[in-house]
Amino acid sequence: MALPAYASTGQRVWHYSFRIICGLIFFFLIAPILVIIPLSFNAQDFFTFTPEMLALQPEGYSTKHYEDFFTNTDWQLALRNSLKIAPVATVLSVVLGTLAAIGLSQSHVPFRRAIMAILISPMIVPLIISATGMYFFYSNPYIPTPFGKIELPFTLTGTYWGVVLAHAALGIPFVIITVTATLVGFDQSLTRAAANMGAGPVTTFFKVQMPLILPGVVSGGLFAFITSFDEVVVVLFVGSAGQKTLPWQMFTGLREQISPTILAVATILIGISVLLLFVLEMLRRRSERLRGLSPA
Amino acid sequence: MTEVIAADGRPLKASLNRALRRQKLRALALIAPLLIFIMLSFVMPIADMLFRSVENQIVSETLPRTVQALGGWDSDSDAAPGEDVFDALYTDLALASEYKTHTRLGSRLNYEFSGISSLFRKSGRRVGRFETDVYTDTFQDADPAYADPQQWADWMADDAVRAALPVTATTYDDWATMIIEVEGDVPAEEEPADFVYTALYNDAVAGAMLPIAVDLADVTPVSIQAQFADIDEDWLDPDVWQTIKLYAPAYTSGYFLTSVDLMKSPDGVEARPDDEQIYVTLFIRTMIMSLSIMGMCVLLGYPIAWLLANLPDRKANLLMILVLLPFWTSLLVRTSAWKVLLQQQGVINDTLVWIGLVADDSRLQLINNQTGTIIAMTHILLPFMILPLYSVMKTIPPSYLRAAKSLGANDWTAFWRVYFPQSVPGIGAGCILVFILAIGYYITPELVGGTKGVFISNRIAYHISSSLNWGLAAALGSILLAVVLILYWVYDKIVGIDNVKLGG
Numbered sequence: 185m186a187l188p189a190y191a192s193t194g195q196r197v198w199h200y201s202f203r204i205i206c207g208l209i210f211f212f213l214i215a216p217i218l219v220i221i222p223l224s225f226n227a228q229d230f231f232t233f234t235p236e237m238l239a240l241q242p243e244g245y246s247t248k249h250y251e252d253f254f255t256n257t258d259w260q261l262a263l264r265n266s267l268k269i270a271p272v273a274t275v276l277s278v279v280l281g282t283l284a285a286i287g288l289s290q291s292h293v294p295f296r297r298a299i300m301a302i303l304i305s306p307m308i309v310p311l312i313i314s315a316t317g318m319y320f321f322y323s324n325p326y327i328p329t330p331f332g333k334i335e336l337p338f339t340l341t342g343t344y345w346g347v348v349l350a351h352a353a354l355g356i357p358f359v360i361i362t363v364t365a366t367l368v369g370f371d372q373s374l375t376r377a378a379a380n381m382g383a384g385p386v387t388t389f390f391k392v393q394m395p396l397i398l399p400g401v402v403s404g405g406l407f408a409f410i411t412s413f414d415e416v417v418v419v420l421f422v423g424s425a426g427q428k429t430l431p432w433q434m435f436t437g438l439r440e441q442i443s444p445t446i447l448a449v450a451t452i453l454i455g456i457s458v459l460l461l462f463v464l465e466m467l468r469r470r471s472e473r474l475r476g477l478s479p480a
Numbered sequence: 481m482t483e484v485i486a487a488d489g490r491p492l493k494a495s496l497n498r499a500l501r502r503q504k505l506r507a508l509a510l511i512a513p514l515l516i517f518i519m520l521s522f523v524m525p526i527a528d529m530l531f532r533s534v535e536n537q538i539v540s541e542t543l544p545r546t547v548q549a550l551g552g553w554d555s556d557s558d559a560a561p562g563e564d565v566f567d568a569l570y571t572d573l574a575l576a577s578e579y580k581t582h583t584r585l586g587s588r589l590n591y592e593f594s595g596i597s598s599l600f601r602k603s604g605r606r607v608g609r610f611e612t613d614v615y616t617d618t619f620q621d622a623d624p625a626y627a628d629p630q631q632w633a634d635w636m637a638d639d640a641v642r643a644a645l646p647v648t649a650t651t652y653d654d655w656a657t658m659i660i661e662v663e664g665d666v667p668a669e670e671e672p673a674d675f676v677y678t679a680l681y682n683d684a685v686a687g688a689m690l691p692i693a694v695d696l697a698d699v700t701p702v703s704i705q706a707q708f709a710d711i712d713e714d715w716l717d718p719d720v721w722q723t724i725k726l727y728a729p730a731y732t733s734g735y736f737l738t739s740v741d742l743m744k745s746p747d748g749v750e751a752r753p754d755d756e757q758i759y760v761t762l763f764i765r766t767m768i769m770s771l772s773i774m775g776m777c778v779l780l781g782y783p784i785a786w787l788l789a790n791l792p793d794r795k796a797n798l799l800m801i802l803v804l805l806p807f808w809t810s811l812l813v814r815t816s817a818w819k820v821l822l823q824q825q826g827v828i829n830d831t832l833v834w835i836g837l838v839a840d841d842s843r844l845q846l847i848n849n850q851t852g853t854i855i856a857m858t859h860i861l862l863p864f865m866i867l868p869l870y871s872v873m874k875t876i877p878p879s880y881l882r883a884a885k886s887l888g889a890n891d892w893t894a895f896w897r898v899y900f901p902q903s904v905p906g907i908g909a910g911c912i913l914v915f916i917l918a919i920g921y922y923i924t925p926e927l928v929g930g931t932k933g934v935f936i937s938n939r940i941a942y943h944i945s946s947s948l949n950w951g952l953a954a955a956l957g958s959i960l961l962a963v964v965l966i967l968y969w970v971y972d973k974i975v976g977i978d979n980v981k982l983g984g
Binding site: 195198202205206209210212213214216217219220223230231232233276280281283284286287288290291292293294299301302303305306308309310311312313314316317318319320321322328349350352353356410413414416417421431434435438439442446447450453454457458460461 | 500503504506507508509510511513514515517518519521522523524525526527528529532780783784787799801802803804805806808809810811812813814815816817818819820821823825826827830859862863891916919920921922923926927937940941944945950953954957960961964965968972
């Protein structure tokens with residue numbers, strides 16, 4: 185990649201202009217996210233840099249939008265709902281997803297391809313279509329039988345569990361993908377060794393298999409969590425005002441009267457994604473080390 | 481050849497088969513809970529949506545008698561149907577207005593023939609005040625037994641009476657069901673409604689034996705058709721009846737035809753009027769914009785992926801953060817960032833004015849149009865292009881390029897003839913992924929697209945939450961789903977769904 189000493193002028197020009205182009209693209213990727221952060225400390229209710237801010241005067245900055253976020257009942261309700269929905273949906277998808285991934289990773293699974301395609305489909309089907317279907321079905325759930333529909337005596341739209349179920353379904357593909365990927369590198373002779381030494385299937389799972397696939401499970405869980413935490417289309421359709429989440433509140437805010445508090449919330453969410461990114465990177469390194477792919 | 485026997489005395493082959501079967505069952509038992517869960521929470525809803533796109537039971541459920549009577553009406557004729565159809569409509573509409581289902585039917589048919597909605601609403605209000613009380617009075621004056629609810633209930637429980645008065649019997653049954661369901665009363669304590677007496681009169685005129693003979697010779701028959709025409713002349717319009725007859729079957733292709741700007745007519749399928757043709761344009765626009773976003777992503781993603789794949793690991797990992805951070809940042813955060821940046825009084829326009837590229841009074845219109853959608857969505861989907869490209873480029877040995885150059889190729893030839901063809905699978909994977917994601921996007925176009933920059937998904941959402949034309953929303957969704965599933969299948973063939981990489 186480095187420029188050789190014998191490079192011609194043309195090669196030099198191209199080398200540096202390529203670097204500049206890449207730099208601009210990186211700028212395009214990261215600048216919109218970084219711009220939000222200083223703007224969220226704007227002392228005015230504007231969405232642009234005020235002269236005071238550009239002059240770096242302290243009076244140009246304030247934390248009033250953050251105060252608004254932490255005192256406004258709407259935003260607090262949204263935050264609480266997000267924190268109530270995402271973890272439960274995550275636990276559901278991680279438990280069911282991990283079990284299924286272990287089942288799928290065994291040899292001789294009949295219809296493996298078809299099952300995989302069905303389990304991954306929530307990730308591929310556009311959210312608006314999932315939301316439409318769930319809106320119809322959850323408002324009047326039924327079990328189809330050859331003799332006709334058995335209508336269930338409850339409705340899920342506008343309820344907490346409706347949103348949780350929907351979000352769990354959306355998070356499952358991520359758990360399946362990450363856990364299956366980790367299981368590819370899992371040495372099946374370890375479970376045989378454990379069984380050989382007298383461990384039952386449950387002990388083997390928790391003492392041998394689980395610690396080794398844990399990075400995959402955790403990163404799958406993080407994906408599932410962020411999917412639910414960020415999700416807005418399905419919650420708009422399936423949920424009601426009582427289940428409004430942070431993204432919902434941001435969405436309606438952006439659509440109706442855009443308030444600077446949104447930028448404060450956005451900055452907090454950016455902080456959360458940085459944290460997630462960090463945790464994932466740690467997990468990736470750990471799993472590489474465990475598999476001996478890279479020197480410790 | 482002797483059979484090999486396992487330790488427990490069975491043939492080895494059988495033992496192995498049994499073990500294999502048990503293993504399969506165990507694997508399925510582990511998968512089953514999730515499979516059931518996904519079936520119930522995801523697959524069934526999608527199936528339900530597909531079903532709704534063709535389902536059309538509302539007409540035959542709300543107007544069962546009318547639909548049946550219309551079977552005998554020649555829809556090519558230029559005249560409204562005869563008295564028998566109006567008799568049926570009278571009973572159906574009187575019942576429907578009690579159940580309050582006539583307005584829903586009106587809105588449903590209004591999608592196909594505008595004006596029907598108000599026709600049904602108006603008629604539903606007035607159907608209870610028809611002049612058919614003449615019949616009621618005649619019967620009740622002739623014998624008080626006809627005014628006695630208990631007597632009615634007894635007659636209607638008597639098989640001989642029922643056989644003699646077929647129309648009255650079914651009408652009474654539906655009226656009784658309505659009394660129980662809507663009003664919560666006991667039919668044996670309520671005097672039947674006028675339309676039951678009308679049915680009785682019709683039975684009697686047709687020559688049926690009444691339980692108590694009544695002389696009906698002096699009664700002037702009430703024309704139900706005239707009653708309806710009195711509410712609105714439109715009831716005599718054969719077009720209204722053609723629409724009802726056209727949408728009477730329990731399943732319809734009508735929603736799908738609307739989705740592609742066609743409509744049903746008595747002469748077959750024909751194009752909608754020009755001012756109602758919006759969906760084909762919208763589908764084409766969705767395609768073109770998704771393709772442009774995909775193209776932008778290739779253009780911007782290819783150099784980045786190349787740089788990341790060819791830099792030393794340490795530097796590449798550092799730069800990778802710049803790709804992964806947007807990838808992990810909330811979609812709404814990124815959309816709000818663009819909304820703030822692209823505004824007329826936003827950071828980009830401010831900067832351009834400050835540099836002097838743009839005059840203050842001619843700030844660029846970057847938002848609420850297609851430009852806004854394309855810029856914001858390219859930014860949002862770019863990581864989905866870079867990551868698959870990167871993972872493919874990582875596997876191309878750099879020595880190939882050096883070999884090409886040592887054989888005399890210049891930089892461009894070496895890249896274009898040697899490196900690029902090997903990176904094509906990555907481009908394919910990235911393109912399909914970005915395209916699949918782009919085509920179904922809702923949030924970003926809704927917020928930055930204005931009216932010109934919205935996708936088909938925004939129209940689906942509109943039909944669900946605003947216009948309440950759920951069948952059309954389902955049909956549009958089904959078409960979109962079909963496109964996505966075809967692409968998904970192609971993706972699975974090329975890349976393999978198990979090989980989806982998340983986060984590099």
